[in-house]
Amino acid sequence: MRPRARLSERLAGMLSVIVMLTIWELASRFGWQDPQILPAPSEALLAAARLLGPWDLAQHVGISLFRILAGFGLAAVVGVSLGIVLGWSPLAARCLRPFVEVLRPIPPLAWLPLAIIWFGLGEPSKVFVIFLGAFFPIFTSAWRGMTMVSPTLIRAAQTMDVDGARLLWQVAIPATLPDIAAGLRVGFGLAFGILVAAELIAAKSGMGYLIMEARQLGQLGIAIFGIFLIGVVNLVADHQLARAVRATVGRWSNV
Amino acid sequence: MTHRGYRRLGDAAVPGVILIAFVAGWEAVVALGWVRPIQVPPPSRIVASALELALDGFPAGTLLGEHVGITFLRILTGYALALALAMPLGLLIGSNRTLDAATAPIVTFCRSVATLSLLPLAVVWFGVGEASKVFLIGYGCFWVMLSNTIAAIKLVDPVLISAARTMDTPPAHIFFKVALPAALPRMVAGARVALGVGFMVIVGAEMIGTTRGLGALIMEARTFYRSDITVVGMFVIGAIGLALSWGLTCAEAWLLPWERRQQERDP
Amino acid sequence: MNRRSFLATGAALATGWGLPKVAFAKGEVEITKLSLGFGLDPVFAPHIVAMEKGWLKDAGFAEVTTATFTGGALAGEALIGGNIQLWTPGNLPPISMVHTGIPIVVLGTNCVAAAADNLVARADANVKAPEDLYNIKIALLAGSTANAVLSGLARHYGLDEKKLQVVNMPPPEQLAALKTGTVQALLCWQPWGHNALALGNTTLVHSGVASGFEKNKGAAVRISATRSLFVASQDFVRKNPKATNALVAALVRAQGYVADPANKGEVIALVAEKTKQDKALVEAIWHQYVFDPTFDEGYAADMRVMTGYLQASGRIKEAKDPLDFTYSAPAVAAGAKAPAPGRWKP
Numbered sequence A: 001m002r003p004r005a006r007l008s009e010r011l012a013g014m015l016s017v018i019v020m021l022t023i024w025e026l027a028s029r030f031g032w033q034d035p036q037i038l039p040a041p042s043e044a045l046l047a048a049a050r051l052l053g054p055w056d057l058a059q060h061v062g063i064s065l066f067r068i069l070a071g072f073g074l075a076a077v078v079g080v081s082l083g084i085v086l087g088w089s090p091l092a093a094r095c096l097r098p099f100v101e102v103l104r105p106i107p108p109l110a111w112l113p114l115a116i117i118w119f120g121l122g123e124p125s126k127v128f129v130i131f132l133g134a135f136f137p138i139f140t141s142a143w144r145g146m147t148m149v150s151p152t153l154i155r156a157a158q159t160m161d162v163d164g165a166r167l168l169w170q171v172a173i174p175a176t177l178p179d180i181a182a183g184l185r186v187g188f189g190l191a192f193g194i195l196v197a198a199e200l201i202a203a204k205s206g207m208g209y210l211i212m213e214a215r216q217l218g219q220l221g222i223a224i225f226g227i228f229l230i231g232v233v234n235l236v237a238d239h240q241l242a243r244a245v246r247a248t249v250g251r252w253s254n255v
Numbered sequence B: 001m002t003h004r005g006y007r008r009l010g011d012a013a014v015p016g017v018i019l020i021a022f023v024a025g026w027e028a029v030v031a032l033g034w035v036r037p038i039q040v041p042p043p044s045r046i047v048a049s050a051l052e053l054a055l056d057g058f059p060a061g062t063l064l065g066e067h068v069g070i071t072f073l074r075i076l077t078g079y080a081l082a083l084a085l086a087m088p089l090g091l092l093i094g095s096n097r098t099l100d101a102a103t104a105p106i107v108t109f110c111r112s113v114a115t116l117s118l119l120p121l122a123v124v125w126f127g128v129g130e131a132s133k134v135f136l137i138g139y140g141c142f143w144v145m146l147s148n149t150i151a152a153i154k155l156v157d158p159v160l161i162s163a164a165r166t167m168d169t170p171p172a173h174i175f176f177k178v179a180l181p182a183a184l185p186r187m188v189a190g191a192r193v194a195l196g197v198g199f200m201v202i203v204g205a206e207m208i209g210t211t212r213g214l215g216a217l218i219m220e221a222r223t224f225y226r227s228d229i230t231v232v233g234m235f236v237i238g239a240i241g242l243a244l245s246w247g248l249t250c251a252e253a254w255l256l257p258w259e260r261r262q263q264e265r266d267p
Numbered sequence C: 001m002n003r004r005s006f007l008a009t010g011a012a013l014a015t016g017w018g019l020p021k022v023a024f025a026k027g028e029v030e031i032t033k034l035s036l037g038f039g040l041d042p043v044f045a046p047h048i049v050a051m052e053k054g055w056l057k058d059a060g061f062a063e064v065t066t067a068t069f070t071g072g073a074l075a076g077e078a079l080i081g082g083n084i085q086l087w088t089p090g091n092l093p094p095i096s097m098v099h100t101g102i103p104i105v106v107l108g109t110n111c112v113a114a115a116a117d118n119l120v121a122r123a124d125a126n127v128k129a130p131e132d133l134y135n136i137k138i139a140l141l142a143g144s145t146a147n148a149v150l151s152g153l154a155r156h157y158g159l160d161e162k163k164l165q166v167v168n169m170p171p172p173e174q175l176a177a178l179k180t181g182t183v184q185a186l187l188c189w190q191p192w193g194h195n196a197l198a199l200g201n202t203t204l205v206h207s208g209v210a211s212g213f214e215k216n217k218g219a220a221v222r223i224s225a226t227r228s229l230f231v232a233s234q235d236f237v238r239k240n241p242k243a244t245n246a247l248v249a250a251l252v253r254a255q256g257y258v259a260d261p262a263n264k265g266e267v268i269a270l271v272a273e274k275t276k277q278d279k280a281l282v283e284a285i286w287h288q289y290v291f292d293p294t295f296d297e298g299y300a301a302d303m304r305v306m307t308g309y310l311q312a313s314g315r316i317k318e319a320k321d322p323l324d325f326t327y328s329a330p331a332v333a334a335g336a337k338a339p340a341p342g343r344w345k346p
Helices: A007-029 A041-051 A054-088 A090-103 A108-119 A123-147 A151-159 A164-198 A207-216 A220-248 B003-031 B043-055 B064-095 B097-111 B115-126 B130-154 B158-166 B171-200 B214-223 B227-255 B257-265 C003-017 C042-052 C074-080 C092-099 C130-135 C145-157 C171-180 C192-198 C234-239 C241-259 C261-274 C279-288 C297-312 C329-333
Strands: C033-038 C063-068 C104-112 C118-122 C137-140 C165-168 C185-188 C202-207 C227-233
Touching: A007 A041, A007 B097, A041 A220, A054 A090, A054 A123, A054 A164, A054 A207, A054 A220, A090 A123, A090 B003, A090 B227, A108 A123, A108 A164, A108 B214, A108 B227, A108 C074, A123 A164, A123 B171, A151 A164, A164 A207, A164 A220, A164 B097, A164 B115, A164 B130, A164 B171, A207 A220, A207 B115, A207 C171, A220 B097, A220 B115, B003 B043, B043 B064, B043 B227, B064 B097, B064 B130, B064 B171, B064 B214, B064 B227, B097 B130, B115 B130, B115 C171, B130 B171, B158 B171, B171 B227, B214 B227, B227 B257, C033 C042, C033 C074, C042 C063, C042 C104, C042 C241, C042 C261, C042 C279, C074 C092, C074 C227, C092 C104, C092 C297, C104 C234, C104 C241, C104 C297, C104 C329, C118 C145, C118 C192, C137 C145, C137 C171, C145 C185, C145 C297, C171 C185, C171 C192, C185 C192, C192 C202, C192 C279, C227 C234, C227 C241, C227 C297, C234 C241, C241 C261, C241 C329, C261 C279
Parallel strands: C033 C063, C137 C165, C137 C185
Antiparallel strands: C104 C227, C118 C185, C118 C202
């Protein structure tokens, strides 16, 4: 059983972040990096503080989180189910995997016009784009995990007269959970990464919107702040996700 | 034909039949007017546009083949660089708990930075030539491959490691002969996801300093409201991705022969 | 356009129209919900004014929303999808759309934005004569009105467009590239020209309407045909004639208000607030936008220039005449003049 993260490990994490930020700050201050192209973190924070009150910030974060969670949730449900089905049944895999692999490489930005025409300008189109981003890593991990379930495990269960649906639910799926968990975390990160593209669809608020608007208005400090915001919210949310994963799966696996 | 031969034919036929049925159904749905062409261009229109693209080019003069070739090269370069960097780094980080804990926040953070956000930085650091596009593509691939490689080595069955230790295997040997092969399947899966991400970012990556390339083609088609060309572009990207994914499967079979043999034993 | 001629135009407009001739009767429109495509540009001044003054509500549109697109052609997709009813693009995208067979129609000319296109170069690039442009890299957004402007410049000064080194990228990256010297000039609409000039060590090589070359400095040379248009789908116009008339009437009225020099201060403040731009910036570039609903020869000519650009660059094959997809009747009914009216009929 894997013990909870030691204090020293948590500190190591925080330390590296602090080191990175310091290097960045110094680079801007000492002119190694042009501050007008890449503003220092302190400057980004100041610019944001001037323009955004805490309530505005909460609104931007809130609406983006809603979109991400909705898209990710959908992707998780569909991705895991499809991955399990395709991993379990070679016939299903032969039929459907080509479709998945054809759709996988298509850039979300290419989907935008269709997303607008199919789903309109509201939340559904944005959730759809986020779904597209998060789905594929989740599906791939679930599918791969299923195909990689140790045959020894399967056979052992079969000798104990566990077969069919029971075999699937009580043996195969639990064995796949670590992979599913890893896939979920990657998918979650990509959902955040796609947020900017998704919020190009007539968004009036949101972290991605913040970045794009700042881009249009030439406010680089705010744009950097927006990138940070997405990253930090992702970190916090990912941490929660990791905790949930460790609570369920980590009992027997080194996740 | 032998039993195996029939099976092989069946293997190929099933997705083929499904594909044909799908395309036919699609054309019918648009022809019957259940769906407007603006919502979903029918396959006939897509084929016509594909021909136009291949023969006349869009904008006139830049043929489809040219777009494909350029993008392919960019993706391959960015992807290869990303993998070359991410795999050793990921194996190293995944094997060492402190290193993993230290870098975890950075990896998670960087994974979430959108390509569009990086455009100005790419221009400043790498100019407007091929380097900036390769950077943007490689960036996306790198962090995903890194995460997957770290997970791959972490998920190696500890029993395997312990077993090797009981046989007094030196650590380097454990790593290269036990842990690495055990991690390979998941790493290949990660490579598959990373390839997808590499494609995903080409529209953003090809926004700078070029009008040639599939990503640039899609932007161009969008700017001029040629939704049929957009769809052709999407299809071509999908087809290339499918081909490369099949290539990965072959590479996987070559790298991991023991997996294949196991899968063949339990159909 | 210098101040004297601008004031003269403003006075002519103000007296020429008089009060709008359309009675704003409430509740006579077919739809009550209206969604306007919106952006962060001074060209949206009439929309802002019409909404602030409640003229759209008076016309019967109880619920008016805006859908903001920070760039890209997505607003056009939204129009096709029926998600917005009014689109306000530059004059290039609608022409592309029509030639792709998408049934849209131009309801009005919002403003002439030729002066807002600017070619700004680094001082150390030493661009003094048109031929110097061959030696530098120019950043612009491929396929945009800026590209058409460059074509216009090449045409006027006899340059070979193929020999000009054009680097494609979106406006924010153009500014970054100019700053670092990766490119030596950029050609863009506002506020990017203004921001480029504000960098210091940059010069205005040519604007859409005036030259900065040494040989003819200050001369009025029109190389830009950029306009902002009011566009709707033909379907919408056919199904909702009253709503179309009411919408256009409100916009024409707003255009008059915006063009009136007496309201300049108020309008600038409003625009700055709603588009989240700096007030000083809006004030500095304000004179570059001429709001005028008149369908004159200038409108037809500008549209034909853009169509010509699309043909020359291989994006469309057979040119359609712009007046065939221009519907000027609603604007005329609202008091605009149309010496060269549109030929489209619902």
